[in-house]
Amino acid sequence: MALIKVLEKVLDANDKIAADNRRFFAEKKIVAVNLMSGPGAGKTTVLEKTLPPLVRKFPAAVIEGDIATTADAERIAALDVPVVQINTDKLGGACHLEALGIQTALAELPLDGVRYLFVENVGNLVCPAEFDLGETLKVGVLSVTEGEDKPVKYPLLFRVIDLLLLTKVDLLPHLRLDLDRLLANVRSVNAGLRVVRFSAVTGEGLAEWLEWLEGHAPAR
């Protein structure tokens, strides 16, 4: 019983701080995009392809979440995009980001004029989906190499996201993947979910993804 009480308290605190973050993003007219996936689905690579064309029109910033290393933040910094790395060993949960980590990171970022803030969550299909960060949009990233069954095995994540990027589609000819079954599994947990086929190798899907992002830009 004591355990349940403590967990409720933690969740409430997160929800309160997430609401603060949401208000902050609305006031600053920033679209905050929370990218969630299992390990190695290609979130950082998606950002590496997304940021150069996006920042030509709209300034952007990135918060990177990882248990350890600054490897992803270095890949973003190489694009001249402001980035803060959260190592969850030290702040927030170990296997996911929490709203307090985002709030702390926001204070470290130059946000003047920024219109898109990407949050790359810890690579994990479970816990990140449970924690509101106050973000504007939740985006799932799933690699076609992960098999057909992930949407039904990790239903919460696929239920809460606003868009699914299906990555590494250039590998489809080399995989024994039943793509129709994968898409049917997506639909079984989130009937209307938009799915964008994406390949960092061929460039497939990049224009569609950018268009979707720009469609969510708040009026200034």
Added chain:
Amino acid sequence: MALIKVLEKVLDANDKIAADNRRFFAEKKIVAVNLMSGPGAGKTTVLEKTLPPLVRKFPAAVIEGDIATTADAERIAALDVPVVQINTDKLGGACHLEALGIQTALAELPLDGVRYLFVENVGNLVCPAEFDLGETLKVGVLSVTEGEDKPVKYPLLFRVIDLLLLTKVDLLPHLRLDLDRLLANVRSVNAGLRVVRFSAVTGEGLAEWLEWLEGHAPAR
């Protein structure tokens, strides 16, 4: 402060039950193998390839851990191997297995004569590594499609495992993967770790993996 106390209590309870499980496996002369990986690395496929040749010599059983669905248990049952599915929504942690879940599942399995028990953990590179199940061996499964950086980004898992199965190596010709860097990253967190290259498509590595398993069979 209250939260820290509660977490300590939970961890202690798990360690106590894990010790009970370890004693049980030693008495019954069962090798319990805890398979851990991110989502879609191929744990169930590894079992589908491992069990048919293994059970011709040694009876085996399987405990499947998933948040939702019995999809993996059905794939094991199709091989005529006894299997219990744990759906973590109802028992133990949501994003990992705990020792109590294993103990509960053991009571449901016909274990007479069984020498290998495989535990397929929830697909997650973070939390499963933190919880002792009382297993004999911890095995990591990493797909070459997940990139070079996973060992340094999820160091605990790669530090605690006894062997790493590097899966989907048949895809290497189609990937931009620096295999040497991946192996150097593995060594940087666990210098002596044995790595077995594995492909369910070509059969590469299956004999080496079976030999390693059989080398850990307890004398009867």
